[in-house]
Amino acid sequence: MIKWTLKRIVPTKIKRMWHTRNLVKAGIQPIKERECNLCGFEGYFSVVGRPLRLDALCPNCGSMERHRLMMLALQGGELPQMNDSKTAVLHFAAEPILERIFRERFDTYVTADFFVDADVKLNMEAMDVADEQYDVIIANHVLEHVDDHKASTEIARVLTKGGVLLCQVPIVEGWATTYEDPSITTDEGRWLHFGQGDHVRFYGADFRERISAGGLRLVHEFTAEGTDVLRYGLLRGEKTFVFQKV
Numbered sequence: 113m114i115k116w117t118l119k120r121i122v123p124t125k126i127k128r129m130w131h132t133r134n135l136v137k138a139g140i141q142p143i144k145e146r147e148c149n150l151c152g153f154e155g156y157f158s159v160v161g162r163p164l165r166l167d168a169l170c171p172n173c174g175s176m177e178r179h180r181l182m183m184l185a186l187q188g189g190e191l192p193q194m195n196d197s198k199t200a201v202l203h204f205a206a207e208p209i210l211e212r213i214f215r216e217r218f219d220t221y222v223t224a225d226f227f228v229d230a231d232v233k234l235n236m237e238a239m240d241v242a243d244e245q246y247d248v249i250i251a252n253h254v255l256e257h258v259d260d261h262k263a264s265t266e267i268a269r270v271l272t273k274g275g276v277l278l279c280q281v282p283i284v285e286g287w288a289t290t291y292e293d294p295s296i297t298t299d300e301g302r303w304l305h306f307g308q309g310d311h312v313r314f315y316g317a318d319f320r321e322r323i324s325a326g327g328l329r330l331v332h333e334f335t336a337e338g339t340d341v342l343r344y345g346l347l348r349g350e351k352t353f354v355f356q357k358v
C-alpha cells in the first residue's frame with residue numbers, strides 16, 4: 113500500500129516542483145495554483161498562445177481554458193445530451209484530451225477533420241454524410257475557419273431532429289458585427305486581423321444569428337462564473353454555445 117502510494121505521489125510531486133522551477137527560471141511568476149478538471153492535476157499551469165496567456169495550459173494533459181470550460185459544462189449537467197451513451201456524436205477537429213474522454217463515453221463517436229488524421233475526412237461545408245445521422249456535433253474553434261453559412265446549413269442537415277451543435281469560437285461581444293474581409297488572405301494579414309493565420313473572421317455578437325441562419329436556433333450559452341474561473345484557470349466570459357436543429 114505504502115509502495116503504491118509513493119509510486120503515485122512522488123512522481124507527481126517531483127513533476128510539479130520541476131514544472132514550477134522551469135516557470136520561474138523562464139521569468140514567469142505564476143499567480144495561483146489551479147486544478148485541471150480533465151486529468152486531476154493541481155498546481156501551476158503553463159503559458160500558451162500568441163499573445164501568451166498565463167495560467168492557461170495544464171502541464172500534465174495539455175488542456176487549455178476552452179477544454180476545461182467544456183468539461184465544466186458537461187459535469188454541471190448543462191448539456192444533458194452528453195450524459196447518454198446512446199447519443200451519436202460527430203466531433204470536428206477533436207482535441208485529443210476531449211477525444212479520449214468522449215470515445216469512452218459514447219457508443220457512437222466519430223472524429224472528423226479535413227486536414228489531419230481522424231476517423232473520417234469531412235469538409236464541413238459539404239459533408240459526405242446522410243441526413244439526420246448525429247445527435248450532437250462538436251466544433252470548437254472551427255467555424256471561424258470556414259464558410260459558416262454553408263457549414264451551419266450542413267450541420268443542421270446532418271443533425272437528428274432535436275440534435276445540437278456545441279461550439280466555441282473567438283468572439284468579441286462588444287462588437288455588434290463580425291469582422292471579416294475576404295481581401296485579407298495572407299498568413300501574416302490573418303494573424304494581425306483575425307488572430308491566427310488560417311482564421312477568416314473574428315466574430316461579433318451577430319455570431320448567434322449567423323449560425324442560426326443555417327437552420328439552427330440558439331438554446332444555451334454556458335460560461336463559467338465566480339470561483340470556478342479561478343479554480344480551473346478559465347478565460348473570463350468565454351462561452352460554449354449550444355444550437356439546436358429547428
Ligand SMILES: [Zn+2]
Pocket residue numbers: 148149150151152153170171172173174175
Ligand atoms: Zn490536465
